[in-house]
Amino acid sequence: MAWKSELTRILQDSQSQTSRLRFDEPISKHVHFGIGGNAAAYFEISAVSELAAVANLKKRLHVPVSIIGRGSNLLVSDSGYPGIVIRLIGAFDRLEFEGDRVWVGAGVSQPRLSKIAGRKGLSGVEFALGIPGSVGGALIMNAGAWGSCFGDSVELVQVMTDEGTLIELNHDEAKFGYRHSGLEEYFCVTGARLQLTPGDVKAITNRTNELYKRKIATQPFAEENAGCMFKNPPDDSAGRLIDECGLKGYRIGGAEVSKIHGNFILNIDHATVEDILNLVRHIQKTVKREKGIELEMEVKLLGF
Ligand SMILES: Cc1cc2nc3c(=O)[nH]c(=O)nc-3n(C[C@H](O)[C@H](O)[C@H](O)COP(=O)(O)OP(=O)(O)OC[C@H]3O[C@@H](n4cnc5c(N)ncnc54)[C@H](O)[C@@H]3O)c2cc1C
Structure with a gap:
């Protein structure tokens, strides 16, 4: 298939040392349910240029492409996926604090974000320690718990369009609802800027740990x-x-x-x-x- 050799070329042309491409990959290895068939191609992408090249490939050759995070909210068909499954790593795993704001890449895990924000005395994502997904998955799903949800802290979301261009959406344009957002209409969610609330490190980490304990006591892990x-x-x-x-x-x-x-x-x-x-x-x-x-x-x- 032409798209498979083009995909191989995208990886060869990129200078990335960490991106990985596999064909006929069992998706069961990458989802929490541990079941489901193979993806025709599985691409762990670490650079924006590679992601844009895949968007272009999708548009030109009409290859199905799906982005997954940690696969903690997914059920994959036994017959697998006939196109390219992408997971974001590398450049998309960035976490940068500036005052009470944080830039967080879509590949960052929610527990990591929650822990680090707490240690920096920033409140708003305490609930996310017990959610085993990525920030990309949290934005798409507007993940939440204990009366809070991810969208509450979002100032802007960065997405890649079908043309491979990065654009920014403000909070309202992301159309957050209950376990839903309007972000699915874009090729990929690549990151977000969150506005958190400064507070006492000890109080925030205590609350984070308390919510986590309550979660593992009431839900199966x-x-x-x-x-x-x-x-x-x-x-x-x-x-x-x-x-x-x-x-x-x-x-x-x-x-x-x-x-x-x-x-x-x-x-x-x-x-x-x-x-x-x-x-x-x-x-x-x-x-x-x-x-x-x-x-x-x-x-x-x-x-x-
Ligand atoms: C034990 C357990 C506890 C959980 N508790 C909670 C909870 O308390 N609250 C809650 O809301 N959820 C919970 N979840 C569900 C799940 O963790 C969340 O929905 C999480 O936000 C999904 O993130 P993910 O990275 O795993 O997404 P995935 O499952 O990989 O994907 C979910 C959807 O998002 C899309 N997607 C993912 N990343 C991107 C991206 N970068 N760009 C475009 N599309 C993307 C996928 O295509 C898919 O449609 C729980 C799950 C488990 C297993």
Whole structure:
């Protein structure tokens, strides 16, 4: 395929020592659920020029391209992904503080951002220590917990357009909503500037640690999962509804509704993608029948 040799050339032409390109790569290695088929190509990109070259390739040859972060909110099809899966590293893993503002690359992990901000006495991302995703994933999903969300601190977001140009969007243009943003319409999210609030280092780190402890006490962390499977319906809790329908511990194949928190589906014993989806459908059908409420999936699908 022409695009594969062009992709190899993009890597050869770039001076980057850290970018890595693999063909026929199992995506299961890169997502928290630990399941799913192979990507035709998997490219860990460390330079803006490489990313722009892939945007150009996509536009010219119509190759499917998908960006992933830490894969903590993703379910990948058993048949894999027929195009290029990109993960951002290197230049996109930048974290720079200037007063109470921070420039954070899309490849930075949310726990790292949360920890370092706390140590610098900056408040606003305490909730993110327990979210095992990247900043790119946090911006796309408007990730959040305990009443706070990522979009709250965002001053501007940098994205790459389909033409391979970097542009900046202000907070309103990013269109943050509940576990949603308007950023999916761009080729890639590359970073953001956050406005944090100065405070006492000890108080901020205590709060960060306290929220983390509360999270690991109330949500499953040991088994493979993708976080909350469903969005909370307005003024309600998907976990509570699932619990009230008696579904905690319900199992299909190797997939099980967590006994700790009803909104988590766990891969407890070599679950297939079909097991997970059958369990999703069973939960949706039961909650609709018992409670009259439609649960919408929060977890994103790739390759379906
Ligand atoms: C144990 C556990 C606990 C969790 N707790 C929470 C929680 O408390 N609150 C919460 O909101 N979420 C939670 N999650 C879900 C998940 O961690 C978040 O949604 C996180 O922000 C996703 O980031 P990611 O880098 O893993 O994104 P991925 O799962 O890799 O991707 C998610 C989506 O974003 C897109 N994407 C990722 N990066 C980019 C980019 N740079 N440019 C364009 N598109 C991109 C992907 O294509 C995909 O559509 C949890 C997950 C787990 C496994």
